[in-house]
Amino acid sequence: MTTKPEKTPVKDADAQPKHRSVYTKESKLAAVARLKSGGQTAEALAIELGIRRNQLYKWAKAIEQNGPEASFGSRGRKPASEQSELVLVKRELSRLKEDFEILKKLQASFTRLKR
Structure with a gap:
């Protein structure tokens, strides 16, 4: 008779929280252009870029609504x-x-x- 080892969550005290990735406007425009070209699926492109698939669709929607120049402005409050x-x-x-x-x-x- 064999016993299964106990599954305990491993907590690393020195582990740092995940850092949010920030993508430039140019990289977002390039990713959406690749998505629109149809050369590969959205899922394959997302895996290659290391992002979620729905993020590609959000970027594409932002470009459709605001145009490529007005999309992806700076974060935070505008200067007074x-x-x-x-x-x-x-x-x-x-x-x-x-x-x-x-x-x-x-x-x-x-x-x-x-x-």
Whole structure:
């Protein structure tokens, strides 16, 4: 009679978390061009590039919707000089509303202390 060895998850204390890959705009455009050419399947191309197959389709959709020049802009918030005035005013209004709520709570606390 043989016994099976216990399966225990191996945890390496020195193991680092996976690092997210960042692809350049040019590499994304080239990958989508290869996908559209039909030379190989999306799955084979994804394996070759080391990405998920659905990521290729997401990149292709972004190019179809926005065009190759407008697709894949930089990540994060745009600099204030490039943001519309409406966005800036809305952000400032939100900040001022928060400040106002804090001041109302502070006033209520002072009023209770006076009694």
